[in-house]
Amino acid sequence: MSNTDAQKGKKPVILIVDDVPRNIxxxxxLLNKPEYNLAVAMNGQQALDxxxxxxxxxxxxxxxxxxxxxxxxxxxxxxxxxxxxxxxIFITAKSETDDIITGFELGAVxxxxxxFIGSELIARVKTHxxxxxxxxxxxxxxxTKNKFxxxxxxxxxxxFGIILSFVQLIQENKDYLSxxxxxxxxxxxxxxxxxxxxxxxxxxxxxxxxxxRLNFNPEKLPVKALSASIIQSLNEIASNKNIDxxxxxxxxxxxxxxxxxVLLVIRNLVSNAxxxxxxxxxxxxxxxxxxxxxxxxxxxxxxxIDKNKMDSLFKIDMKVSTPGTENEQGNGLGLVLCKEFVxxxxxxxxxESELNKGTTVWFTLPKPN
Ligand SMILES: Nc1ncnc2c1ncn2[C@@H]1O[C@H](COP(=O)(O)OP(=O)(O)OP(=O)(O)O)[C@@H](O)[C@H]1O
Ligand SMILES: [Mg+2]
Numbered sequence: 001m002s003n004t005d006a007q008k009g010k011k012p013v014i015l016i017v018d019d020v021p022r023n024i025x026x027x028x029x030l031l032n033k034p035e036y037n038l039a040v041a042m043n044g045q046q047a048l049d050x051x052x053x054x055x056x057x058x059x060x061x062x063x064x065x066x067x068x069x070x071x072x073x074x075x076x077x078x079x080x081x082x083x084x085x086x087x088x089i090f091i092t093a094k095s096e097t098d099d100i101i102t103g104f105e106l107g108a109v110x111x112x113x114x115x116f117i118g119s120e121l122i123a124r125v126k127t128h129x130x131x132x133x134x135x136x137x138x139x140x141x142x143x144t145k146n147k148f149x150x151x152x153x154x155x156x157x158x159x160f161g162i163i164l165s166f167v168q169l170i171q172e173n174k175d176y177l178s179x180x181x182x183x184x185x186x187x188x189x190x191x192x193x194x195x196x197x198x199x200x201x202x203x204x205x206x207x208x209x210x211x212x213r214l215n216f217n218p219e220k221l222p223v224k225a226l227s228a229s230i231i232q233s234l235n236e237i238a239s240n241k242n243i244d245x246x247x248x249x250x251x252x253x254x255x256x257x258x259x260x261x262v263l264l265v266i267r268n269l270v271s272n273a274x275x276x277x278x279x280x281x282x283x284x285x286x287x288x289x290x291x292x293x294x295x296x297x298x299x300x301x302x303x304x305i306d307k308n309k310m311d312s313l314f315k316i317d318m319k320v321s322t323p324g325t326e327n328e329q330g331n332g333l334g335l336v337l338c339k340e341f342v343x344x345x346x347x348x349x350x351x352e353s354e355l356n357k358g359t360t361v362w363f364t365l366p367k368p369n
Contacts, residue, residue, distance in 0.1 A: 012057035012129050013037045017047040017073065018091065019065045023114070027060060027091075030118045031125065044068025048076060051083050058129055060112070062091045063099045071099075074106045085135075087128045144210040147317055155331065159196035163189055195329055202333040205264075206316065209340045218258050218345065220368040223294060224249040226259070227285045230266045234274060241326065242280045245270070249287040253294045255365035261341040262365065265349075268334040269298040269361045275324035276359065277302030290364065293347065297362040304355035313351065314339040338363070 014036050016027045024040055031038055039054055041047040044065055051059070059077075063070040070090060077083045087110075090103040094113040103111055109128050112121055166189045170182065177185070208214045227249050238245040255262070266285070273283045281301040288295040303325060305313070312318035313335045321332030342349045342363045353359040 011035060011037045012132075013039055013054055014125065014129075015039045015041060015047065015050060015054070015056035015059045017041045017044070017059060017065075017070070018062040019043055020062070023062065023091070026116060027121070030116060030121055044070070044073045047073050051077065051086065055083075056086060057132055058125060059086055059088045060091055060125075061088050061108075063096070063103065064092075071102055071106055074103070074108060078107045085132075087132055089124060089128060141211065144207070150317075155199055156196065159192055159199065162192050163196070166192070191329075195331070199331040199333065202331060202337060206333065206337055206340060209337075209344065214344070215260070216258050216344065218256050221255050221257055221259055221262060222251075223253040223255055223287050223296060224251050226262055227266055227287075227296070230263065230270055231285065234267070234270050237271075238274050238283065241274065241277070243274060243277055244282045245274070246283065247285045249285060249296070250289070253287045253289065254368055255294050255345075256368040257345040257347075257365045258341075261345060265338045265341050265363060266296070266298070268338050269363075272334060272361070273298050273300035273302065273359070275328045275330070276300065278325040289367075293364040293366055295362055295364045297360050299358065299360040301358040304357055304359055305351065305353040306355065310351060310353070314349070335361075 012035075014031060016024055016031075016038060017040075018024050018027070019042055021042075024042075028038060028040070039050055039056060041050045045068060047059070047061070050056075061070040061073060065073075074088050074090075077086060077088065088103075088108045090100070090108050090111040092099045092103070092111055092113055100111050109131070110124050112124060166185050170177065170185055224247070227247050231245055231247055235245055270283065270285065277283060277300045283298065283300045285296070285298050288297070309320055312320045316333070316336045319332035319336070321330045323329055338361075339349050342365070346366045347364040349361070349363040351359065351361050
């Protein structure tokens with residue numbers, strides 16, 4: 001999940017908009033706390049400019065301002081997709097009931113009256129910042145679930161359709177099929193079923209990562225041993241394609257990360273390298289020490305990746321999958337999961353590729369302290 005800033009522990013930014021310096025001073029003093037960052041604007045236009053630059057988490061907006069009053073500022077914020085969801089609290093005089101009602105009609109979440117009561121102001125600010133975090137995380141969760149369901153309905157439905165059609169073929173022709181033909185069809189059913197199960201496993205893994213229900217136990221790990229175990233388990237598939245699968249990982253390189261996640265990432269990258277490298281190619285897993293991180297790279301001499309596909313490879317809603325050099329099938333979820341898991345461990349992932357020359361996929365993981 002690309003957590004919201006607030007969830008990531010970033011300090012929320014509160015923008016105070018008032019044309020009266022004294023009011024700004026008072027509000028600033030009341031909200032001057034280590035857990036907030038404050039920004040200030042002295043008129044409506046300045047407020048709009050500042051909002052577009054810093055995207056605050058909450059706006060305290062004075063109603064009565066010359067040129068562009070607070071209501072107009074709010075109207076414009078609500079018209080703009082990018083600023084629509086920023087909660088606005090109006091600042092108004094106690095007696096101005098009409099102002100208060102107009103404020104709510106314009107989409108404000110609350111109002112505070114002058115003169116300010118410190119504890120009330122802080123309570124309202126806290127409540128609305130917390131509500132914003134909750135709302136954003138709910139929105140993200142819904143978006144994730146929607147993506148999840150659209151993939152399930154599209155890909156899984158497709159796979160089951162194929163399996164079912166094979167079964168029907170057998171049922172309708174069982175009296176005429178030779179043993180060989182029957183075996184072939186059964187093999188197809190087996191392959192598609194396995195692929196469907198892989199897809200389901202990956203999807204569930206991804207969904208667990210999205211909802212934070214992931215087993216995460218980072219520990220000190222020797223990179224060489226991990227990559228060696230993956231290389232060993234995939235060596236047979238590589239040698240079937242006469243591919244030379246090699247490691248040049250440094251013996252003393254260690255990372256602090258979750259073992260299962262790192263294994264999944266290396267396995268996916270090496271599998272991809274094998275899949276997209278033709279006969280007699282070469283694949284090397286290597287490691288490099290960087291400032292506080294170890295960079296692990298899987299380089300192949302394979303088919304390479306088209307430039308305009310590069311940006312979509314890590315996105316679940318733009319799944320890219322092409323068959324391997326020997327028609328190996330995939331679901332286009334491997335790299336999405338890799339990115340998820342690398343970032344979960346505090347690292348980065350990237351790809352460099354040249355068509356018909358080869359591809360290097362690298363990722364970083366933090367070193368142990
Ligand atoms: N080493 C590589 N060389 C060339 N193309 C690659 C390489 N790695 C990935 N790709 C391209 O990126 C696509 C997405 O890779 P990804 O691992 O996400 O999915 P997949 O391998 O197709 O399926 P899955 O991993 O879900 O079984 C691949 O289908 C392929 O087009
Ligand atoms: Mg893959």
